[in-house]
Amino acid sequence: MNRLTAALACAGLVGLAGCDPAARAPHAGQATAQAQAMQQMKMDVDAIAAFTGSKIARSDALAASQDLLAWSKRLPDLFPAAQVSALYVDLTPEMAQAAPEAMRRTAERLAATLVSASPADVAVQLTVTETQGCGACHRKGYQ
DSSP, rough: OHHHHHHHHHHHHHHHTOOOOGOOOTTSOOHHHHHHHHHHHHHHHHHOOOOOOOOOOOOHHHHHHHHHHHHHHHHHSSSSHHHHHHOOSSSSHHHHHHHHHHHHHHHHHHHHHHHOOOOOHHHHHHHHIIIGGGGGOBBOOOO
């Protein structure tokens, strides 16, 4: 076997070794913490919307609102303003800095509204949360 053939065979074996699932990064293909947060927050919003349509109980919507509030409090750690404004050209540094607080504030109002307000009033506050809270970052919607 000449050197070229040996080198090609060796390169092929190295390439095949890279296909081994055990050789991949342990988190390859898994959602990031940021993606998980967004998925959960979207599920919370959807649950609250289901309450406004009389599809789930108030207690379930309250639990979703508390979860939404808890996630909103974690946004500054998950999405540092300096990194966010550098990654997303439609968010100025000022917008990226203010967005987590807007989400937290609107989520708090939504949770408070859910305690005793009518489903129609909850729907109004949910719209505020979606436009002023979620919409602080998701400028073109988040569906």
